[in-house]
Amino acid sequence: MSLLDRLPPVRGKLSEQVSLAPYTWLRVGGPAEVLFLPKDEADLAHFLSSTPQEVPVQVLGVASNTLVRDGGVKGVVVRLGPSFAKVTTQDLTVRAGAAALDSKVAKEAALAGISGLEFFAGIPGTIGGALRMNAGCYGGETKECLTEVVAIDRTGRRQIMSVEEMAYSYRKSGAASDLIFTEAVFKGIDDSLDAITHRMAAITARREDSQPIRxxxxxxxxxxxxxxxxxxxxxxxxxxxxxxxxxxxxxxxxxxxxxxxxxxxxxxxxxxxxxxxxxxxxxxxxxxxxxxxxxxxxxxxxxxxx
Ligand SMILES: Cc1cc2nc3c(=O)[nH]c(=O)nc-3n(C[C@H](O)[C@H](O)[C@H](O)COP(=O)(O)OP(=O)(O)OC[C@H]3O[C@@H](n4cnc5c(N)ncnc54)[C@H](O)[C@@H]3O)c2cc1C
The missing domain is CATH 3.90.78.10 (UDP-N-acetylenolpyruvoylglucosamine reductase, C-terminal domain)
Structure with a gap:
């Protein structure tokens, strides 16, 4: 019996033996035994609660911080799609789906006159990856502007976590490794679009100068x-x-x-x-x-x- 036969029906997409290399920045690595693209958060939660608990589940963002080994990944690899990539702002708050690119979050915050998220302009990953890695650069770090995280655990239970519960240290979260983050809420401070854009441009220029980003x-x-x-x-x-x-x-x-x-x-x-x-x-x-x-x-x- 293949792994696919042991998995529940979903509204998203399940595919077998999908090469992961094209999904990674390093462009190496073998296939996912099964790749799951959930339709939305409810689909993800249902999948996790109905999939036998012994089946390994691994979530990936855009794999800008991940090396997939040549033998591929056993079990299910989850990749969050467009329904997880929304970014909205209200007052000084930014709500971002875990599949949103960090650079998009920086840009939307800037357009709303919200400062404190400029560093995201320099990180080529997703919000999900930033939440797990406490991503940061040039003096800014995810934990400093984060207020709340929404996550689904391996049993399909939805959790809302505070930044303290994310147990952050340098490039690391102590939050349970089975959690799939679906959304984050950030809070910044009021500033002008011009000033924020200027700081974001300085960050991207510094990166171009010092890192092999291409x-x-x-x-x-x-x-x-x-x-x-x-x-x-x-x-x-x-x-x-x-x-x-x-x-x-x-x-x-x-x-x-x-x-x-x-x-x-x-x-x-x-x-x-x-x-x-x-x-x-x-x-x-x-x-x-x-x-x-x-x-x-x-x-x-x-x-x-x-
Ligand atoms: C050119 C370049 C420059 C970079 N510069 C910086 C930098 O300045 N600062 C910095 O901090 N990093 C930097 N990085 C590393 C990387 O971009 C960050 O770590 C980023 O946060 C990873 O995001 P991702 O979506 O690519 O995560 P992935 O590499 O896909 O995953 C990283 C980890 O996060 C987990 N994860 C991903 N999504 C979720 C989710 N939804 N829920 C739970 N866990 C999840 C994965 O399971 C994995 O453990 C750089 C990378 C590159 C290629």
Whole structure:
């Protein structure tokens, strides 16, 4: 019996053996055993409550922070579609669906004269990914403007969570890993469209200058290390000091422009990228005595060869 036969009827779409590589920024990885595109929140909740609890369920945004391994992902991969991408504003509040792109949220907030969400202009993911990763850049972080999150748990129960319940730390939420976030509410402060647009433009210009944003990449490969251990150096500085800039494995390369970004030069496998990352971790440990922790999420199975 295939997995599809064990899944409940849905109003959205269920498909078998869907290649995930085109859905990821790194453009690598094997298929999802089943890909589920829910029609709306009720469809998602019904699916989760009716799917046998032992079936693994993994949600993805636009995978700008995820490496899918070459053997693909067992179980169900959920991808939220257009009905989860609405963004509305009222007074100083922004309500955004989890599939909305961060850049769209920044733009809608700006148009409504709401400041405090400008940093989202610099992050190429979705709100769902930002909620899980506490995404941030240039001094702004998701947790600082977030007030409420709507989530569906693995049993299909809808929950409304406060920012405290999201248990945030650096690029991490301590909220239960089975939660699928569907919506978020942010609060900003009053400012003029001009001033906000100016700050957003500065953020995007800074990113263009310092990051390989037109490459197939996953953003920062590693979190910034413990400042005591690294002597206050960030991840790219210890990688540079360890000779990691430009290091290649097969089609995978540490970017010359920003050496904490790994890139798929066109022919990389997920294995190339992961082996490169692990070899960087070893080099940094051996030569700089610093432990690097992956920021990129790695999901799925190795192939027999990998
Ligand atoms: C060029 C480039 C620059 C980047 N710059 C930055 C930066 O400056 N700052 C920064 O913080 N990040 C940066 N990133 C990383 C990435 O964009 C962020 O981590 C982003 O928040 C990930 O969003 P996503 O939709 O791509 O998430 P994905 O990569 O799809 O998923 C990431 C994690 O979030 C979970 N997730 C996704 N959606 C949901 C949901 N609806 N409910 C529950 N969990 C969910 C996934 O299961 C996974 O664990 C960059 C990436 C790239 C490629």
């Amino acid at each position: 490459e197939k990449t996953g953003g920062s490969t590693f979190k910034n290390p413990d400042p005591v251990q690294s002597g206050g150096r960030s991840a790219w500085q210890v990688i540079d000091a360890a000779g990691g800039r430009g290091l290649t494995v097969g089609g995978a390369k540490m970017s010359e422009k920003h050496c904490n970004f790994m890139i798929n030069t066109g022919t990389a496998s997920a294995k190339d990228l992961e082996v490169l990352g692990e070899s960087i971790r070893r080099k940094v440990k051996d030569t700089q005595a610093v432990d690097l922790e992956w920021e990129i999420k790695r999901i799925g199975e190795f192939t027999r060869e990998s």
